[in-house]
Amino acid sequence: MKKVMATLLAVAMAGTASTASAEGFTGDTKLACEAILCLSTGSRPSECSPPIRKYFSITARRMSDTIKARKNFLNLCPAASQDDSMRSLVDSIANGAGRCDAATLNASQRVWRRDDGSRTVVRNSLPSHCGSYGGHGYIDPENATVARYVGDPERGGFWADPADYDAALARYNSQLRDGNGWNGNGEGGVRWRADGGR
Known part of the structure; x- marks a missing residue:
């Protein structure tokens, strides 16, 4: 920067x-x-x-x-x-820019689960254009521009904007610990909302 x-x-x-x-x-x-x-x-x-x-x-x-x-x-x-x-x-x-924020990645990286086709998952692979953008030497490393992935795709994982990442990760882990997340049979999944679930 x-x-x-x-x-x-x-x-x-x-x-x-x-x-x-x-x-x-x-x-x-x-x-x-x-x-x-x-x-x-x-x-x-x-x-x-x-x-x-x-x-x-x-x-x-x-x-x-x-x-x-x-x-x-x-x-x-x-x-x-x-x-x-x-x-x-x-x-x-x-x-x-404008293609690597959480909302865009959560939409563009959503795919139908291959084994049963009954639910979607959000892939955790960062598109190459986002890697180039966020990893450029002139991009401010302390104030990230690219969303980060939270969790596991098979357990309700999702992309969160850099400013929200720590809170999103804590909420995700808390929901898994409390049993409100993935239940092991392909149903459920952590549902995270930007408003904190309010």
């Missing part, structure tokens, strides 16, 4: 030195640079709302076209093409 900030600041300073305006970047160029910073961490201040809103407002009919359009938006930031690391960061963000 510090590397990203330093790179973006260097480009911003060079940009302001070469223009008559001391204001720096404006418009979509500014939003693109801010989006790169904001999507590089899971801890986003309120100042991230406009660039995040702009980034996620970019949609197309097909996911591949949405990813391409979002990448083109991020590439408006001069720092996006400064070196190979920044280019790979932009690629990782475009492919992962």
